[in-house]
Amino acid sequence: MTSGRGLEDAVWALLHEALHHYRDHPWAADRLRHELARLEEPLRVAVAGGWRSGKSTLLNAIMGEQVAPVAGVDGEDTFTWYEDGPAPGATAWSTDGVPQELAVTRSATGLRVDGPGWRPGELRDLVVRWPTRALRQLTLIDTPAVADPDERGRAPVVERALRDADALLYLTRDGRDSDLRALDSERDGIVGQAGAVHVLLVRSRADETGGGRIDALLTARQLVRRQQRDPRVAARCVHALACSGTVGLAGRMLGEADFAALAELARVPRPELDAHLLSADRFVRAGLPVGLSADARAALLERLGLFGVRLATTLVRTGCDSRVKLSTELIRRSGLTELRESVNRLFVDRQGTLKARSALVAVEGLLRAEPGPGTGELLGAVERIVAGAHEFAELRLLAALRAGRVGFAAEPAAEAQRLVGGEGTAPAARLGAEHDATARQLWELAIDAQWRWRERAEDPTLRLVQRRGAEVVARSCEGLIVELAGPPRRSTPA
Known part of the structure; x- marks a missing residue:
């Protein structure tokens, strides 16, 4: 792989070389120490988007509970960080750099902190500690709304999100x-030109596609598949998908009382119910032949929206006859299952690669901002690491395979996705073997796969994009062979 040591080891060594180079520059040395510490911290994933793009709802859907937004803070310039903690709490970081501990309480729409009353723009970061399994492996960052890029194509919120997050x-x-131009801020430089392996494009509020018709989610997925074939999209993200945070969150938080209310509505003849679902006012205020009060119907709308009520009642009529079944189907149809799977496969499973990439971006930026004797050699080291980073090539190929841009037939395309880590990065997952397969069995599978894909890489009848894709897969197989032939690693606790 990268210089025979692995990308993470190469970046760790580079950071120490840079730290030695800037040992007499306190500001630069502190920044490099910060990047070294980040390598040991959970993966940082920022959620950014324009006004009313559904950021807070999507964050809640990922975490499975109503925690965002945080009331009591000025959100115009504040980045809100959600990280795992033993007990609820928050730390406010204002522009003067002095942290302040705050108590966290539940509010009707999320969480609330009681601060001293910051002036607009004074609160820079709010770090919320919240005990939840969803935050065990990553830190989620809710950003302010992204404005349209200025005349130079700059979007400050996106620039900071890309700088602070992995x-x-x-x-x-x-x-x-x-929206796509806002992602151009990091495409300059050595690392930026290696590809946007760290960006996942989400077509949010997918339930509103086509005016919120019953097939809105399907239509949104079709539009995203078309977008994935657009070179402008492919150059700016590793994958694209559609998701309705509202429907996904409703599915994750669906209670027995919600299911009973929806089952009651599902007993109303569909034409009659559809007439009442033309608007929120008609659904809440008009007479319906069900024993649900206006307040109960308003609560359903708050949780599911008009589209969600239509979808949920349709699902109840067609076989989702329990809370668990309905919850599972709402989550799946919302796109949240695909989103969480993509985050796990493309981000969490690759967190070492993504954190190493963040460190490379920081080192390159520092070397260009503080040039001097020796910085040319360090920039050359950055370029060599990026050029040899097979991990980046795997992510780019995985994105192309998922978007159907490579042109492999179904069976080799599925095998290629698996071998480059699309179903997990452990050797057994890559090779499609049972978890208890021996090292010898895995090694033999890797040898067979490497032979097949090396043949494809050298097949003159294949198109260039297919031969290049096969070359990446073959290199992944070679890496597995080396790993499996080496001395056994110490097992680490799950």
Whole structure:
């Protein structure tokens, strides 16, 4: 792989070389120590998007509970960090750099902190500690709304999100050009030109596609598949998908009382119910032949929205006859299952690679901002690491395979995705073997796979993009062979 040591080891060594180079520059040395510490911290995933793009709802859907937004803070310039903790709490970081501990309480729409009353723009970061399994392996960052890029194509919120986080969920309601231009801020430089392996494009509020018709989610997925074939999208993100945070969150938080209310509505003849679901006012205020009060119907709308009520009642009529079944189907149809799987496979499973990438970006930026004797050699080291980083090539190929841009037939495409880590990065997952397969069995599978894919890489009848893709897969197999032939590693606790 990278210089025979692995990308993470190469970046760790580079950081120490840079730290030695800047030993007499306190500011630069502190920044490099910060990057070294980040390598040991949980993966940082920022969620960014324009006004009313559904950031807070999507964050809640990922965590499975109503925690965002945080009331009591000025959100215009504040980044809110959600990390795992033994007990609820929060730390406020204002522009003067002095931290302040705050108590956290539940509010009707999320969480609330009681601060001293900051002036607009004074509160820079709010770090919320919240005990939940969803935050065990990553820290989620809720950003302020992203404004349209300025005349130079700069979007300050996105620039800071890309600088502070290791990966980005970028929410767009329609994938318009201005949304895509906001992602251009990090495409310059050695690392930026290696590809946007750290950005996942999310077509949010997918339930509103086509005016919120019953097939809205399906239509949104079809539009995203078309977008994935657009070179402008492929150059800016590793994958794209559609998701309705509202429907996904409703599925994750669906209670027995919610299910009973929806089952009651499902007993109303569909034409009659559809007439009442033309607007929120008609659904809440008009007479319905069900024993649900206006307040109960308003609560359903608050949780599910008009589209969600239509979808949920349709699912109840067609076989989702329990809370568990309905919850599972709402989560699946919302796109949340695909989103969480993509975050796990592309981000969490690759967190070492993504954190190493963040460190490379920081080192390159520091070397260009503080040039001097020896910085040229360090920039050359950055370039060599990036050029030899097979881990980046795997992520780019995985994105192309998922978007159907490579052109392999179904069976080799599925095998290629698996071998480059699309179903997990452990050797057994890559090779499609049982978890208890021996090292010898895995090694033999890797040898067979490497032979097949090396043949494809050298097949003159295949198109260039297919031969290059096969070359990446063959190199992944070679890495597995080396790993499996080496001395056994110490097992680490799960």
